[in-house]
Amino acid sequence: MKLKQMLSDYQLGEQPKWDGEQIITGISDSSRDIADGMIFVAIAGFEQDGHDYIPHAIEQGAALIVGERDCPEALPIPYLKVANSRQALGQLADKFYQHPSGRKHVIGITGTNGKTTTAFFLKHLLEQQGFSVSLIGTIYNEINGIQYPTPNTTPNAEKVHELIAASQDDFVVIEVSSHGLTQYRLEGVAFDYALFMNLQHDHLDYHKTMEAYFEAKAMLFDKLKPNGKAVVNTDDIWGLKLAQRLVAKGIAVITVGHQDDAVLSIKKMTNQVVTLAVSGETSALDPHMPGEHNLYDIAMAGAVIQDLSYPLADVTEQMRSFAGVPGRYEFVHLKDGVHCIIDYAHTPEAVSSILTSMRRDGAERITHIFGFRGDRDASKRDEMIAASTGQSSRVILTTDDLNGIPEEMMKQEYAAYQHKFAGMHKVDVMMDRTLAIQAAVNEAREGDWILVTGKGHEKYKTAYALPTSSDKETVLFLKSSEK
Ligand SMILES: CC(=O)N[C@H]1[C@@H](OP(=O)(O)OP(=O)(O)OC[C@H]2O[C@@H](n3ccc(=O)[nH]c3=O)[C@H](O)[C@@H]2O)O[C@H](CO)[C@@H](O)[C@@H]1O[C@H](C)C(=O)N[C@@H](C)C(=O)N[C@H](CCC(=O)O)C(=O)O
Numbered sequence: 001m002k003l004k005q006m007l008s009d010y011q012l013g014e015q016p017k018w019d020g021e022q023i024i025t026g027i028s029d030s031s032r033d034i035a036d037g038m039i040f041v042a043i044a045g046f047e048q049d050g051h052d053y054i055p056h057a058i059e060q061g062a063a064l065i066v067g068e069r070d071c072p073e074a075l076p077i078p079y080l081k082v083a084n085s086r087q088a089l090g091q092l093a094d095k096f097y098q099h100p101s102g103r104k105h106v107i108g109i110t111g112t113n114g115k116t117t118t119a120f121f122l123k124h125l126l127e128q129q130g131f132s133v134s135l136i137g138t139i140y141n142e143i144n145g146i147q148y149p150t151p152n153t154t155p156n157a158e159k160v161h162e163l164i165a166a167s168q169d170d171f172v173v174i175e176v177s178s179h180g181l182t183q184y185r186l187e188g189v190a191f192d193y194a195l196f197m198n199l200q201h202d203h204l205d206y207h208k209t210m211e212a213y214f215e216a217k218a219m220l221f222d223k224l225k226p227n228g229k230a231v232v233n234t235d236d237i238w239g240l241k242l243a244q245r246l247v248a249k250g251i252a253v254i255t256v257g258h259q260d261d262a263v264l265s266i267k268k269m270t271n272q273v274v275t276l277a278v279s280g281e282t283s284a285l286d287p288h289m290p291g292e293h294n295l296y297d298i299a300m301a302g303a304v305i306q307d308l309s310y311p312l313a314d315v316t317e318q319m320r321s322f323a324g325v326p327g328r329y330e331f332v333h334l335k336d337g338v339h340c341i342i343d344y345a346h347t348p349e350a351v352s353s354i355l356t357s358m359r360r361d362g363a364e365r366i367t368h369i370f371g372f373r374g375d376r377d378a379s380k381r382d383e384m385i386a387a388s389t390g391q392s393s394r395v396i397l398t399t400d401d402l403n404g405i406p407e408e409m410m411k412q413e414y415a416a417y418q419h420k421f422a423g424m425h426k427v428d429v430m431m432d433r434t435l436a437i438q439a440a441v442n443e444a445r446e447g448d449w450i451l452v453t454g455k456g457h458e459k460y461k462t463a464y465a466l467p468t469s470s471d472k473e474t475v476l477f478l479k480s481s482e483k
């Protein structure tokens with residue numbers, strides 16, 4: 001695309017002579033990725049200021065610089081000043097890739113918990129209908145059947161448009177984080193369906209208040225295509241508030257919840273089956289994945305499937321071939337009736353929900369191993385401990401990602417919790433995560449359950465005593481050593 005086409009929506013103002021005919025070869029906010037003929041968008045970030053890298057981008061061959069500051073003096077290439085660089089990155093990428101989301105069926109999923117699980121459910125169910133599906137999310141991005149690692153749940157704006165443009169699949173399912181929304185990573189993306197799962201205590205280090213966190217999530221619903229639809233869990237109080245707001249705006253809303261007037265009314269949630277009624281017709285859906293929270297996730301995925309005119313009644317059968325979601329209620333049978341669950345729960349509600357599910361599955365004595373992420377929302381820690389001690393017999397606090405926080409500081413915080421629960425609940429501290437799991441396994445007797453939460457599918461960022469790199473590897477290593 002020519003430079004003058006890329007800039008047709010902008011006023012370049014007084015500039016040294018520039019060549020509108022120049023072919024633009026790409027766009028990036030990282031000077032490291034700039035090559036000849038590309039546009040560099042300078043972003044004032046949380047860690048660094050992209051404007052400091054303008055000389056580097058020029059050295060690399062940039063054809064245009066976009067930034068929020070005044071044009072640096074004696075710039076040899078044109079400079080476009082914008083009010084918001086992150087937003088401009090999305091708008092320019094959308095243009096460069098020729099509005100890719102407009103040409104695809106795009107489904108966005110937001111909420112504190114359940115995005116990944118629902119995305120996997122939806123992908124599987126759509127594939128069962130004969131569609132191909134791209135996935136952009138926490139565990140990996142999968143485009144045209146090829147999986148790519150990803151550092152973020154929602155990639156940056158340029159990447160999102162690039163991935164949608166590269167997709168030759170029928171559908172693109174995107175996990176939409178609140179960070180992604182407030183940082184304009186979805187700028188220019190238009191959605192056919194937008195799903196709201198729930199809003200729970202998380203990320204208040206970033207959003208400060210639940211109200212602000214909610215407003216961030218609500219931004220997704222401004223991105224629906226004119227005929228796009230919202231699918232909202234109205235059992236969640238924030239979901240109910242969102243649904244009312246969207247209806248008032250004239251947006252089509254598929255409500256999912258226990259209310260009789262919900263579009264998909266939940267009639268029963270029991271024994272791993274959720275019974276839904278749509279227009280008087282009842283269907284029972286079984287995700288074939290333990291955990292009560294997964295019943296909401298399958299109901300939300302089912303809402304899209306039925307709206308696309310595929311029978312809900314087939315979902316249970318179609319889920320039989322579902323392979324599960326890495327690090328979500330992953331079950332390992334250890335030895336003599338000792339069971340272990342690995343899960344990604346890192347909010348109080350998720351911890352509570354997983355423990356409730358385990359108890360319903362027959363767990364009586366549960367050792368729960370988890371830790372707190374350094375440099376992340378610390379205000380949820382009390383509630384996480386309360387959720388754990390409320391339903392487990394023993395807690396072992398261990399290392400999660402420290403994110404630069406000194407281990408000693410985290411250890412002191414854990415010691416304070418040990419002190420608080422002294423005499424009431426067994427709270428141990430073992431900072432080496434692999435040794436904490438080993439201790440629980442060694443001490444487990446027949447009928448015991450072990451729950452390891454927080455890391456799920458993720459690789460360890462810390463080197464531990466055992467030669468393993470994830471919770472699942474550690475558990476399998478210990479299982480094989482037992483033989
Ligand atoms: C705090 C935060 O959210 N940071 C995100 C943000 O980084 P940033 O733009 O502020 O980057 P920065 O490092 O300060 O750099 C500023 C600019 O300088 C540029 N630069 C830098 C160096 C250089 O040599 N040349 C250069 O041009 C960078 O490319 C960047 O454009 O934008 C980046 C691109 O979109 C994100 O990758 C990055 O996520 C970081 C890694 C992160 O950990 N974010 C977490 C909090 C997050 O976003 N999590 C959510 C999921 C949350 C959930 O669990 O629900 C997610 O979507 O992943």
Ligand SMILES: Nc1ncnc2c1ncn2[C@@H]1O[C@H](COP(=O)(O)OP(=O)(O)OP(=O)(O)O)[C@@H](O)[C@H]1O
Binds near residue numbers: 329
């Ligand atoms: N509908 C739900 N309600 C509450 N908790 C849930 C729900 N679905 C999943 N969970 C819990 O939350 C954890 C994370 O689930 P999942 O990865 O699907 O959510 P996510 O929204 O993608 O999370 P993240 O934003 O952290 O990547 C699960 O391991 C489970 O413990």
